[in-house]
Amino acid sequence: MAFSPTNRKGTINGVIFVAIFAAAATMIADISFVKSLGISPLVIGIVIGIFYANTLHNNTPKAWGSGITFSGKKILRFAIVFYGFRITFQQIAEVGVEGFMVSLIMLSTTFVLGTWAGQRLFKMDRDTSMLSAAGASVCGAAAVLATEPVLKAEEHKTAVAVSMVVLFGTIAMFLYPALYNVGFFDMDAKEFGIYVGGTIHEVAQVVAVPASILNASAEMANSAVIVKMTRVIMIAPMLIILGIYLSFSAKRSGGEASTVKLVIPWFAVYFIGMAGFNSLGVVPQNIVDIINEIDTFLLTMAMTALGMGTIFAKFKGLGLAPIYTAGLMFAWLMVGGYFITKWVVAVF
Template sequence: MAFSAENRKGTINGILFVAIFAAAATMISEINFVKSLGISPLVIGIVVGIFYANTLHNNTPKEWSGGITFSAKKILRFAIVFYGFRITFQQIAEVGLEGFMVSLIMLSTTFILGTWAGQKFFKMDRDTSMLSASGASVCGAAAVLATEPVLKAEEHKAAIAVSMVVLFGTISMFLYPLLYNMGVFDMSAKEFGIYVGGTIHEVAQVVAVPASIPGASEEMANSAVIVKMTRVIMIAPMLIILGIYLSMSAKKSGTADGLGGVKLVIPWFAVYFIGMAGFNSLGIVPQNIVDIINEIDTFLLTMAMTALGIGTVFAKFKGLGLAPVYTSGLMFAWLLVGGYFITKWVVAVF
């Protein structure tokens, strides 16, 4: 046990070790240049963690491993639950049925496409394919973190998925404003906001796109963020459905519990996440307190991401080649092109 009498000191030291790295990542994210790129402390945390894992990792006392694992697993679940304080149901209602439908269609189609193509076309394993698909279809790095415990995937596979989110999310952040300013997108301000929120990976990147467009209206920015947060809250039902699917797959293959039995894995932290969003929708907690909770939550997510990076050694990547890039590139093309036509169709119909 991580906090048993003999392990407690090492576990606490491991947690503090991760917290120091997370604090450094947070400070780096506040640098104006870094902030202008829309790079969150979560992404910086995993980069710092991976750098450490592949340079100085042998210097880490073995006794600290329990604290590092605790940060990557337990603190992660806690942070995902409190991520619900970023969302209210009233915000989701503001963009109406159009925003909801675009979010639902893009999330489901992108996840299915990435999972299927990753395994069938590019010969990746199931976990890496699903993690990459969750990052592209929902909300980037945070979605990868939330999906990893449901799949019980290895840490380096989650790191691969996060790196793909960073690559293609960053491309999106620069490409969308460029195409919009060139007149490629035949969309109103609200339509483009829904399109951006429904197709770009990270929340920070969604915020950055309207801010990069000269004269962008408040309606565009608000629509983008609210639709994005609609996608974020959909991570909870997605993870529950994924848990049911994994149980059914285990039953079909006769591998569940090694006896052919079915063990339904319900990601309760995802259920609690919805409950927290519902509680936040009541408006009981003052906004300044909510802001503080969100800052603390971001730090905890950064700790989880940093711990994930510390467990990632490049040697484990061998054999994958460019398959993750091809899979994520295919999803990116679908989000960019397919997302445009789906947004136009949904707005026209609803």
């Protein structure tokens, strides 16, 4: 146990060690140039963690390992639950059926496409494929983190998925505004906002796109963010369905019904409950802002701890398969997402 009498001191030291790295990541992310690129402290945290893992790892007391693991597992679940304070059901209702349908269609099709292509076309393992698909289809690095405990995936597989989110999400963040500014997209402000929110990986990247549009309206920015947060809240039912699927898959592959447990990610259920509580409006906005800042720091700690368990030697054998898989999902999000958005807006 992490906090047993023999492990308590090492666990506390390990958590403090991770927190120091996360604080550094937060300060770097707050630099104006870094902020303008839409790079979140979560991404910086994993980069710092990976650098540590492949340079200074052997100089750290082994007893601190329990604290690093605690940060990457337990603190992660706690942070995902409180991620619900970023969302209200009223916000989701504001974009109406169009925003909801685009979010639902793009999430489900992208996850299925990424999982299938990763395993069947590009011969990746199940966990790396599903983690990459979760990151592209829902909300980037936070979705990868939330999916990892359901799959019980290894740290380096999660790091691969996060890397793909960063690469293609960053490309989208610069490509979408450039194409819109030259008149490539035949969309009005609300349509383009729905399209951006329904197809770009990270929340920070979604926020950055309207800010890069010439004379962008508030309607475009609001639609983009609200549709994106609709995708975020859908991570909870997605993880519950994934847990049920994994349980039935285990039974089908020869596990006894009595020994195969139904995997329900309760932190995802609590996440919905927290979003519902936030929707009541009983917590003052300034308190919600503080909670969200603390939650971002906890997620940064989890991501940093994840990076600390990522050794480059474990990547051998993957080759270019993750890039091919993520690239295919990116093409689907950008091209398929455009036509689906146009169709949904026309129909609903």
